[in-house]
Amino acid sequence: MSISIVIVGSGPSGFYVAEALIKSEADVSIDIIDRLPTPYGLIRGGVAPDHQSTKRVTRAYERTALNEKVRYYGNVELGKDVSLDELRATYDAVVLTIGMPxxxxxxxxxxxxxxxxxxxxxxxxxxxxxxxxxxxxxxxxxxxxxxxxxxxxxxxxxxxxxxxxxxxxxxxxxxxxxxxxxxxxxxxxxxxxxxxxxxxxxxxxxxxxxxxxxxxxxxxxxxxxxxxxxxxxxxxxxxxxxxxxxxxxxxxxxxxxxxxxxxxxxxxxxxxxxxxxxxxxxxxxxxxxxxxxxxxxxxxxxxxxxxxxxxIGYALEPLQDVPFDESTGTIRNDDGRVDDGVYVAGWAKRGPTGVIGTNKPDGKAAAEQILEDIPSGVKSGRGEFETLLKSRDVRWIDFEAWQRIDAAEVANAPPGSPREKFVTTEDMLNLLADAK
Ligand SMILES: Cc1cc2nc3c(=O)[nH]c(=O)nc-3n(C[C@H](O)[C@H](O)[C@H](O)COP(=O)(O)OP(=O)(O)OC[C@H]3O[C@@H](n4cnc5c(N)ncnc54)[C@H](O)[C@@H]3O)c2cc1C
Missing domain, CATH: 3.50.50.60 (FAD/NAD(P)-binding domain)
Incomplete structure (x- = not known):
């Protein structure tokens, strides 16, 4: 069975973990969840709106998301829609890449x-x-x-x-x-x-x-x-x-x-x-x-x-079941390992420092640790996860749905601008419902 991995957070560090896992050519199945319908974390929500060239890094993330081993589940929040213990019970590995919001x-x-x-x-x-x-x-x-x-x-x-x-x-x-x-x-x-x-x-x-x-x-x-x-x-x-x-x-x-x-x-x-x-x-x-x-x-x-x-800096609120290091304000970890089958990368691991590319080695390290610790998969992952979400009426946004939101934003853009963003989850869900 494939090693089932869930990455929580679709910012740069989440995508770099996924990219490194794909590059390893190991038999993996990778699910990326995010509490927002939209992917890319601070690339969409932090990097300045007048620095569009910096945001182009998302093209590489899009290629990763479209890889056959990867599925995206937007609008799913750890701590609200699903708990860490549930993810651990469902997946062989959980990687926390939730940043410092x-x-x-x-x-x-x-x-x-x-x-x-x-x-x-x-x-x-x-x-x-x-x-x-x-x-x-x-x-x-x-x-x-x-x-x-x-x-x-x-x-x-x-x-x-x-x-x-x-x-x-x-x-x-x-x-x-x-x-x-x-x-x-x-x-x-x-x-x-x-x-x-x-x-x-x-x-x-x-x-x-x-x-x-x-x-x-x-x-x-x-x-x-x-x-x-x-x-x-x-x-x-x-x-x-x-x-x-x-x-x-x-x-x-x-x-x-x-x-x-x-x-x-x-x-x-x-x-x-x-x-x-x-x-x-x-x-x-x-x-x-x-x-x-x-x-x-x-x-x-x-x-x-x-x-x-x-x-002057960023902070992470402690999450239920997630060990927290008060002294650094990050998820407690030993060089990226949090607990059996639980890993952390990006800002949630290191704190809010560095540029986008600084998250790449972190992602690679997490992928290497997973493949070192878990030689083969034993947990069913995706199917069981979707069953859990459905049982709770969680309406997730897959990558194809995000691409429809993206296309609508681009279509609505004022002259010269790359997009007019949807700024509420409700508007995004309505758009998808209307399209149906
Ligand atoms: C204002 C600002 C501007 C920046 N500008 C630049 C720049 O111009 N150039 C540059 O190189 N770097 C820039 N950076 C730094 C860069 O954005 C970060 O290095 C990078 O985004 C950190 O990646 P991350 O994946 O760790 O976190 P994030 O990008 O924050 O991604 C975390 C993701 O996790 C999701 N998440 C959080 N909690 C949960 C939960 N409970 N359940 C599910 N999902 C969750 C979030 O929605 C988010 O999508 C900037 C940072 C900021 C704050």
């Missing part, structure tokens, strides 16, 4: 006020993730503060200040682009606890901020050291030198009629979100970096705003 906490007073929206939610909203369809962020604010100095912070800032013309080829849902374009946002502050050398931007993303049509990137020259000091690998040092060079370039750029600004606010940490129920501003403390760590100087300043977007 939640936001890390800022850890300052006032962060529960209306108007503080973590980047997982905010990015999910502008990317049409069904969980955030009704987020309705308050964009009635001239100033927005984004906390964090990584690529996600840059994505958020950029999407808020780009012109409609710059977003033509993006796939922002219509209600999102309408809301952003109608907003009075003029100034986006990107606040980093540490300095430009410690910032985690990659250089392509940083440089793009110097080429925006209607927004000027503003940096205080006093924040820019003459050279990169500290203990960095050659690669990291070169990246930081390139970033410093880009930031220096920003300091001499002229406004040229640009109406909006993105302020790179280094050496500042949030201490309190201000306001009653709703955010009216944020209090920041200036910092200095000592031995690579930010230390408050006791000097404070406020930025008045109605929207604060922490982009």
């Amino acid at each position: 939640g936001d890390s906490k800022l850890g300052v007073p006032g962060e529960d006020k209306d108007g503080v929206i973590g980047s997982a939610a905010f990015v999910g909203w502008y990317n049409g993730h069904p969980d955030f369809r009704n987020l309705d962020p308050n964009l009635e604010s001239e100033k927005v503060v984004v906390i964090g100095n990584g690529n996600v912070a840059i994505d958020v800032a950029r999407v808020l200040v780009k012109t409609p013309a710059e977003m033509t080829e993006a796939d922002l849902p219509r209600h999102v682009s309408d809301a952003i374009q109608a907003s009075p946002i003029n100034d986006v502050y990107m606040v980093g606890r540490r300095g430009p050398v410690e910032a985690k931007f990659t250089n392509v993303e940083l440089r793009e901020m110097g080429n925006l049509k209607n927004a000027l990137a503003i940096v205080d020259p006093a924040d820019l050291p003459d050279e990169v000091t500290g203990d960095w690998s050659d690669r990291d040092r070169r990246l930081r030198e390139r970033n410093l060079e880009s930031l220096r370039g920003f300091t001499s750029a002229s406004r040229d009629g640009k109406q909006k600004s993105v302020h790179f606010t280094f050496y500042a940490q949030p201490v309190e979100v201000l306001g009653d129920e709703k955010v009216t501003g944020i209090r920041l403390e200036k910092t200095e970096v000592i031995d690579g760590r930010a230390k408050g100087t006791g000097e404070f300043f406020d930025i008045a705003c109605r929207l604060v977007i922490p982009a």
